[in-house]
Amino acid sequence: RKEVEQDPGPFNVPEGATVAFNCTYSNSASQSFFWYRQDCRKEPKLLMSVYSSGNEDGRFTAQLNRASQYISLLIRDSKLSDSATYLCVVPSGGSNYKLTFGKGTLLTVNP
Amino acid sequence: EAQVTQNPRYLITVTGKKLTVTCSQNMNHEYMSWYRQDPGLGLRQIYYSMNVEVTDKGDVPEGYKVSRKEKRNFPLILESPSPNQTSLYFCASKGANQPQHFGDGTRLSIL
Numbered sequence: 329r330k331e332v333e334q335d336p337g338p339f340n341v342p343e344g345a346t347v348a349f350n351c352t353y354s355n356s357a358s359q360s361f362f363w364y365r366q367d368c369r370k371e372p373k374l375l376m377s378v379y380s381s382g383n384e385d386g387r388f389t390a391q392l393n394r395a396s397q398y399i400s401l402l403i404r405d406s407k408l409s410d411s412a413t414y415l416c417v418v419p420s421g422g423s424n425y426k427l428t429f430g431k432g433t434l435l436t437v438n439p
Numbered sequence: 440e441a442q443v444t445q446n447p448r449y450l451i452t453v454t455g456k457k458l459t460v461t462c463s464q465n466m467n468h469e470y471m472s473w474y475r476q477d478p479g480l481g482l483r484q485i486y487y488s489m490n491v492e493v494t495d496k497g498d499v500p501e502g503y504k505v506s507r508k509e510k511r512n513f514p515l516i517l518e519s520p521s522p523n524q525t526s527l528y529f530c531a532s533k534g535a536n537q538p539q540h541f542g543d544g545t546r547l548s549i550l
Contacts, residue, residue, distance in 0.1 A: 362538065371529055371541035372482070415482065425470055425489060426497065427539070431481035 330354065332418045334430035342438050345406045349433045351416030352398045361399050362417040363390055366432065372415055376401070406437045441466050445530050445542035453550050454522060460515045460545050462530030468540075470533040471513035472497070473505065475526040476544075482529070488513055520549045 334351045341347050353361070360379050364372040376383050378399055382391040389402040403410055416430035443464045452458055464471065472487035474497075484497030488507040502524055504516040513532075517524060525548050531539040 369527075369544070371544055373541070374538035377538065425472075425487060425533070426495075427472075427484060428498070429474075429482035431479065 331420060331428045332416055332430040334414075334416050335433050336431075338434040338436060340436045340438060341406055343406055343408060345437075346402065346404045347406060347435060348400055348402045349414055349416075349435075350398055350400050351418075351430055352396075353416075353418040354397070355418065355420055356394075356397060358418050358420070360419060361390075361392060362427075363399075363401050364415040364417055364429075366413045366415055368413075372429075375414070403435075406435075408437050408439060411435055411437045441540065443530055443532050443540050443542035445528070445545045447545060448543060449546045451548040451550065452520060455519050458517050458520055458547075460517075460528060460530075460547070462513045462515065462542060463511050464513075464532040464540070465511065466532060466534060466540065467510065468532035468534045468537075469510065471507065472531045472533075472539070473503070473513070473515045474529045474531065475499065475524075476529065477526050485515070485528075517547075520547075522549050525549045 363375045365375045366372040376390045378390045378392045387404045391400045413432040413434045415432045420426050420428045446461045469490045473485040474482045476482045483499045486505040488494045528545045530542040533539045
């Protein structure tokens with residue numbers, strides 16, 4: 329299994345749709361996980377941190393399944409402004425300082 | 440305002456001509472890191488630094504050097520740039536129990 333692997337996408341959804349991305353990781357010792365959002369040619373920005381089974385912030389829900397070693401990101405009621413690349417980030421080597429980024433999943437929300 | 444500042448933002452140069460990309464943060468963060476982002480490969484960590492005078496290799500350190508003489512600065516040095524180092528580079532910093540803050544990115548083209 330690759331260190332961090334994401335759904336390849338791209339995802340094209342209409343406004344208002346619910347969309348989910350999955351990410352699998354290989355390091356079973358990882359304790360915390362992150363979803364970042366990156367707009368085209370811009371810097372990544374933290375969307376959500378996941379430390380236990382999951383986290384919810386408004387329309388966004390992140391879930392962690394340690395047994396299967398995957399995390400998911402669910403976006404409800406998609407907005408045009410949600411169009412971006414979503415990056416799954418997993419610490420490697422048991423440290424929160426050496427991070428491995430997934431290749432990202434491109435989401436386009438259409439009017 | 441909390442910032443990670445990279446310079447230059449854009450640079451076109453030639454093979455073999457030494458260059459330095461500067462990175463400065465004003466948040467008194469101990470941790471700083473450099474990444475490169477390439478199409479199809481995602482963000483890959485080059486070097487990171489846990490504190491002043493403490494640096495360590497990331498996943499793709501070959502061809503790069505860094506230094507951390509003071510907490511706020513973490514320059515990335517390409518002693519003899521080659522075309523395969525053409526990429527989008529991001530610097531990031533992080534405080535304890537905080538997410539990474541990324542700079543705006545530096546787009547390097549090595550001809």
